[in-house]
Amino acid sequence: MKLKLLYIIALILGVMGCKSPEARRPVTQNSGSFINESIQRNKKLVAKEEAIILKMIQQDSTQDYIASSNGFWYYYNKKSTDSLNVEMPEYGDVVRFDYNIKALDGNYIYDVGEIPTKRYAMDRENLFGGLREGLKLMKEGETVTFIFPSHKAFGYYGDKDRIGTNIPIITEVTLHSITQEINTNKSDN
Template identity: 35%
Template structure:
């Protein structure tokens, strides 16, 4: 009996002290899964773009322009006398609201100071601000992929929801050293 206990103890110690081999992580996704997600998002973006284009075509009151970045905009107030537009690192003061594409307010008018291309902001508005001159007001129609995308804003804006925002450029404070390295 003693002999059996010793053998079991030796075997136990021998196997418990052996070096453990690293295990490979489980694969949760595959190449095909990611390709399917990408294809699904492309279809969703195309469908959303087509719907927004139809909605814009029905609006005969405003003259929309298309941005190369994939959003639409029209001027509410355009100033042809001003020439300066915001550049990288400039500090701008803006007023803006956010609404659904039918004009129902999601977030009321907000005032914000923003450092051009150096702070996190709605991607389409980051780009759109650089089109503006002091005192101008533009309404932007923004597809979800240029707004809050597949996550929404975690509060009032759901996933994959296009929005519109009317933005006024109140002031531009030009930065003396306007280079890419700042």
């Protein structure tokens, strides 16, 4: 009798052991509403900043603003008239430039003397997005004023010093030199 009982228990355990495991269901389920709300918040922020910038541009009749395809505006303070100087920085080129940063009201956040002259290898080093894209539009010797919405400047985090969260900026950039990348790994195929 005990032997039959052991066989039955072993048979039941064997059958139960062959059962495939069931997936556990999460305790809570997110519908993605946080991400959707964040997207809507960011769209509203961008629209608000762009409206402020466009109003500022409309009120300034002294400059000819150009809308960049990258989502910012700019005008030339000093444009290169040298027809031989047509080169703009490309990937890997080292540029040397000065710049300042102002709030949209025109007050300096960082003046030219506060930011040392920068040497930057194009697209190989960290630099805020708008300035990285703006440098690609410049020629050696030019001075350009850029107006960047916050998402093209320092964004949500700011610069962790003087520029706060979601602050659009104006920056005047002077490109002193472009040193072309010398690629010694090119082969003659």
